[in-house]
Amino acid sequence: MGMFSKKLGVDLGTVNVMIYSGGQIVLQEPAMVALTIEDERVVAVGQEARDMYGRHPEHIEVLRPLRDGVIADYEVTEAMLRYFFRKIAGGMRFRGPEVMLSVPYGVTSVEKRAVHEAAVRAGAREAHLLPEPLLAALGAGLPISTPAGNMIFNLGGGASEAAVLAMNGIVVADSVRMGGMRLDEGIINYIRRKYSLVVGEPTAESIKIQIGAAVDIGEELSMEIQGRDQVGGLPRTITVTTSEVIEAIEEPLSSIVSAAKAVLEKTPPELASDIIDRGIVLTGGGALLRGIDDYITRAVGVPAYRAEDPLVTTAVGAGRALEDLAILRRMVQGL
Ligand SMILES: Nc1ncnc2c1ncn2[C@@H]1O[C@H](COP(=O)(O)OP(=O)(O)OP(=O)(O)O)[C@@H](O)[C@H]1O
Ligand SMILES: [Mg+2]
Numbered sequence: 001m002g003m004f005s006k007k008l009g010v011d012l013g014t015v016n017v018m019i020y021s022g023g024q025i026v027l028q029e030p031a032m033v034a035l036t037i038e039d040e041r042v043v044a045v046g047q048e049a050r051d052m053y054g055r056h057p058e059h060i061e062v063l064r065p066l067r068d069g070v071i072a073d074y075e076v077t078e079a080m081l082r083y084f085f086r087k088i089a090g091g092m093r094f095r096g097p098e099v100m101l102s103v104p105y106g107v108t109s110v111e112k113r114a115v116h117e118a119a120v121r122a123g124a125r126e127a128h129l130l131p132e133p134l135l136a137a138l139g140a141g142l143p144i145s146t147p148a149g150n151m152i153f154n155l156g157g158g159a160s161e162a163a164v165l166a167m168n169g170i171v172v173a174d175s176v177r178m179g180g181m182r183l184d185e186g187i188i189n190y191i192r193r194k195y196s197l198v199v200g201e202p203t204a205e206s207i208k209i210q211i212g213a214a215v216d217i218g219e220e221l222s223m224e225i226q227g228r229d230q231v232g233g234l235p236r237t238i239t240v241t242t243s244e245v246i247e248a249i250e251e252p253l254s255s256i257v258s259a260a261k262a263v264l265e266k267t268p269p270e271l272a273s274d275i276i277d278r279g280i281v282l283t284g285g286g287a288l289l290r291g292i293d294d295y296i297t298r299a300v301g302v303p304a305y306r307a308e309d310p311l312v313t314t315a316v317g318a319g320r321a322l323e324d325l326a327i328l329r330r331m332v333q334g335l
Contacts, residue, residue, distance in 0.1 A: 014066045101129050130318070139283070152283060157285060158181055187212075260296060282296065
């Protein structure tokens with residue numbers, strides 16, 4: 001069963017950590033840690049830390065160790081990974097896992113080294129890194145080893161990346177350090193401006209997920225939410241609708257989608273026709289937004305399709321890359 005030398009495909013994200021091993025997703029947790037402020041002792045990690053967000057006592061802080069796709073707090077990232085690796089081991093003693101981690105396209109070598117070191121210090125026996133769009137393409141099952149061009153657009157929480165891949169390598173790519181969290185911010189700002197109501201990040205995110213859309217979906221959903229009055233300071237309830245969310249996220253969404261436009265503009269003509277035929281595959285949590293496929297299709301003029309299970313595509317790709325080291329080696333050479 002490979003119990004003593006686990007291979008883990010890790011999508012180390014700004015919002016979520018997903019881990020794939022032995023043919024399935026074995027861990028899916030928010031990338032959050034709760035710490036005591038005074039001595040930085042870890043109190044909770046993952047879902048437990050997220051549950052504390054916004055409702056914890058004052059001697060505790062809840063934070064995301066990654067920001068915009070890259071490590072913002074090195075030690076906390078290490079502590080989080082160690083906790084997740086142990087959780088997967090389930091109390092069993094085993095040699096440190098061999099891991100493949102995703103890093104955003106276009107990160108600096110310093111940022112890459114930070115990920116590598118955090119993984120090793122968290123207990124990994126060996127750590128490999130590959131760019132997220134490549135792993136996402138692999139996880140989505142795109143035939144990236146062929147000479148034909150395939151395009152992936154990963155819509156993450158803190159960063160978004162578009163890439164055209166062929167012959168196991170990235171031909172052109174572009175990224176913005178902007179993702180679903182910017183959409184949440186757009187909702188927070190919209191509600192503050194329109195209703196003088198202050199809502200928190202978790203509320204904004206649940207509005208986006210429950211009733212949000214990128215374009216008119218022919219269905220107007222609505223939802224009651226509570227916030228704090230900006231003037232009086234007291235709690236108040238309002239109802240928000242799908243069309244309000246569309247308006248609230250319009251600006252950040254169009255900035256995010258500019259990454260896909262930039263890639264298409266740089267794509268060599270030989271591959272551009274492949275992309276027009278095959279379309280763009282959307283991955284990452286942002287691909288779950290209602291109507292995002294139509295929105296991108298209209299914005300860039302090339303058909304866009306949602307991957308099957310977009311939240312876990314990168315982790316699946318990381319796991320597959322690790323399982324098939326021959327593929328891995330070919331890809332690494334091609335980079
Ligand atoms: N149903 C949904 N509709 C819209 N957005 C969603 C939905 N489900 C999740 N999201 C958003 O997807 C984002 C998380 O996606 P994902 O897990 O791919 O990001 P990440 O890998 O943590 O971030 P990054 O790759 O940028 O470091 C969050 O912003 C979340 O709000
Ligand atoms: Mg991601």
